[in-house]
Amino acid sequence: MANGRNDEIDLLDLVLRAVRIIRDNFWMILIFFVLGTALGSMHYFSSVKVxxxxxxxxxxxxxxxxxxxxxxxxxxxxxxxxxxxxxxxxxxxxxxxxxxxxxxxxxxxxxxxxxxxxxxxxxxxxxxxxxxxxxxxxxxxxxxxxxxxxAYVKVRVNQKRTGYQETIARYDQEIKDLDGLKKRIYDGDFFNNTKGSVVFDLTSINKELVELTIKRLEVKDKLELVNSxxxxxGFTRFNNPVKPRLSVSIVAGSFVGLIFVSILIAFKSIRKLLRMEEAAREAKR
Structure with a gap:
């Protein structure tokens, strides 16, 4: 129980010391904080924007x-x-x-x-x-x-372009042949040159023509987009840069100012302790 109370007293004493240090050096801390913030702002406005x-x-x-x-x-x-x-x-x-x-x-x-x-x-x-x-x-x-x-891309583009063109040519020929067959059936020429009875489902021919036409259009679309x-x-312009950021520059500048003033305060405290030690030694003589 006593140990717990001693810990509380030590912690309170530490807090009081910190408060006294801030009170005794308040204006110096404030000045360096403001200077650091100003330097951070200057860095932002003077640096190259990315x-x-x-x-x-x-x-x-x-x-x-x-x-x-x-x-x-x-x-x-x-x-x-x-x-x-x-x-x-x-x-x-x-x-x-x-x-x-x-x-x-x-x-x-x-x-x-x-x-x-x-x-x-x-x-x-x-x-x-x-x-x-x-x-x-x-x-x-x-x-x-x-x-x-x-160079590699050019070769691949030419290969694909040639392949698409050949495929389209084959589809064109197949569509032309089916159209010709369909016309011969409608005109009766096909049956005149055929021995025996032949039954044709024109619906299946029309369906095949539609499927070939759709496939041809798909390949044609690919041909038009064959470029690498x-x-x-495209690129869009923005108003604000990604680097540096104003908030980060200000926080970093103020933090540097606080670090610098902390070093000065620590240096002053060390000098004060050294002087007290020397005074104690002189008092013992």
Whole structure:
């Protein structure tokens, strides 16, 4: 019971000491707090603002891992500060290249198990950090051209385009043959050249024509979207930067001010203790 009471007294004594330290150094603490807050605000308003912008693209050609590899090449040049290489790689101006901080690409799927195969992940989010949002149109165009002009991508696009065109040609021929057969049946030419009785269900022919027409339209749609990258949503300008944040700068500045004043108070306390010790020694002599 006595130990518990002693602990309460020690804790109360510690609190009272802290209160006395704050009371004795109140104005110094307040001044350094205000100075730290002011420095944090100055840092925010004087630092380079970083804006984060996103665009959404789709691709029938590129896989997610290959797309990230292409982005890694861009970030490598950004880390080196190699503006000349970026202007050549993306076909953008030197001003645009110098105002890009980082480029990231990610899948919009929150859980990759939602799409079993990587080849089926056809949508990507490209995120950029820039220092000037005026460059976004030039950067957007440069990134799209960069993906489309890749040698591997060009070959795959040509292969798919040729395949779709050949498939459409086959559908056209099959539709033409069925239309010709249907016309011959209606005109009676088919039965005149056929020995014996032949029964035809024109409904099945019409159904086959409809199915072939639908399949042809589906392939035609794929042909029109055969380009390596389709822009679904371009970069959007925002008013507020992502870095630095005013609230974080102010809190950090005030915290630094409090740390600095704490060091000064601790230094003063140590000096006071040393002087008291010296005075005690002199009193004993």
């Amino acid at each position: 804006y984060e912008n996103k665009m959404i693209v789709s691709s029938e050609i590129m896989t997610e891992s290959y797309s990230k590899k292409l982005i890694d090449n861009i970030n490598h040049y950004l880390a080196e500060g190699n503006t000349k290489a970026l202007t050549s790689l993306l076909g953008i101006s030197a001003e645009t290249a110098s105002n890009v901080g980082v480029v990231r690409i990610e899948s919009p799927y929150s859980n990759e198990s939602e799409v079993a195969k990587e080849e089926d992940r056809k949508y990507f989010i490209i995120t950029v950090e820039v220092y000037n949002q005026d460059i976004l149109p030039d950067l957007q165009k440069g990134l799209i051209n960069y993906f489309e002009n890749n 990258v389709q822009l679904l949503e």
